[in-house]
Amino acid sequence: QKEVEQDPGPLSVPEGAIVSLNCTYSNSAFQYFMWYRQYSRKGPELLMYTYSSGNKEDGRFTAQVDKSSKYISLFIRDSQPSDSATYLCAMSYSSASKIIFGSGTRLSIRP
Amino acid sequence: NAGVTQTPKFQVLKTGQSMTLQCAQDMNHNSMYWYRQDPGMGLRLIYYSASEGTTDKGEVPNGYNVSRLNKREFSLRLESAAPSQTSVYFCASSAGQGANQPQHFGDGTRLSIL
Numbered sequence: 001q002k003e004v005e006q007d008p009g010p011l012s013v014p015e016g017a018i019v020s021l022n023c024t025y026s027n028s029a030f031q032y033f034m035w036y037r038q039y040s041r042k043g044p045e046l047l048m049y050t051y052s053s054g055n056k057e058d059g060r061f062t063a064q065v066d067k068s069s070k071y072i073s074l075f076i077r078d079s080q081p082s083d084s085a086t087y088l089c090a091m092s093y094s095s096a097s098k099i100i101f102g103s104g105t106r107l108s109i110r111p
Numbered sequence: 112n113a114g115v116t117q118t119p120k121f122q123v124l125k126t127g128q129s130m131t132l133q134c135a136q137d138m139n140h141n142s143m144y145w146y147r148q149d150p151g152m153g154l155r156l157i158y159y160s161a162s163e164g165t166t167d168k169g170e171v172p173n174g175y176n177v178s179r180l181n182k183r184e185f186s187l188r189l190e191s192a193a194p195s196q197t198s199v200y201f202c203a204s205s206a207g208q209g210a211n212q213p214q215h216f217g218d219g220t221r222l223s224i225l
Contacts, residue, residue, distance in 0.1 A: 004153075006153075008151065032211065041218065041219075042218050042219075043115070043201050043203070043216030043217050043218050043219055044154070044201075044216050045215075045216065046213040046214065046215075049211070049213065051211070088153065088154070092209070094209070097209065098156055098159070098169065099156075099214070101153040101154040101155075102153055103151050103152060103153035104153060
């Protein structure tokens with residue numbers, strides 16, 4: 001079983017919809033949670049970073065961590081075609097340990 | 112604002128050939144990383160360098176070697192390429208090691224081993 005599981009998609013939604021992207025994980029020791037966005041033929045870029053449980057909002061993006069369920073989510077409000085990309089969740093045990101990445105969910109926003 | 116630059120962008124090799132992937136960053140970062148990305152597998156860490164002069168193995172180091180040439184440059188070498196090493200290779204850098212230091216990625220090297 002992988003430490004971090006992510007539905008590969010593809011997920012296709014109309015412009016303006018609310019998008020929900022999710023990851024589950026098996027090790028309760030994870031403390032740091034990240035979301036990276038990767039456009040086609042490009043490297044990943046950090047989108048959101050949270051520590052422990054709770055929500056974090058940045059513009060149209062909200063990251064949510066539920067440690068009791070070992071489940072993290074990324075919500076995108078008012079989705080735009082420019083949000084079409086692969087979204088990778090990532091997590092780490094501590095501030096000094098290496099990052100474990102999910103395999104990514106491919107998202108397509110239809111105009 | 113180049114960030115992380117990887118060369119070459121594409122390469123085709125024959126089984127048994129060797130090659131070196133180059134990576135350079137201009138952000139004065141201490142830590143650098145090499146990942147490979149395969150369909151359904153996500154990013155897997157090959158080697159990393161927490162600071163200049165140090166290198167450590169990641170999750171999938173077999174068949175690879177690295178050199179941290181100086182603070183800016185971190186190269187990845189395949190001594191005897193195998194078809195299983197066909198992948199997209201990403202170099203990344205961060206100010207320090209750890210989850211609270213965002214990693215900045217290059218645009219990848221697409222490597223095909225025949």
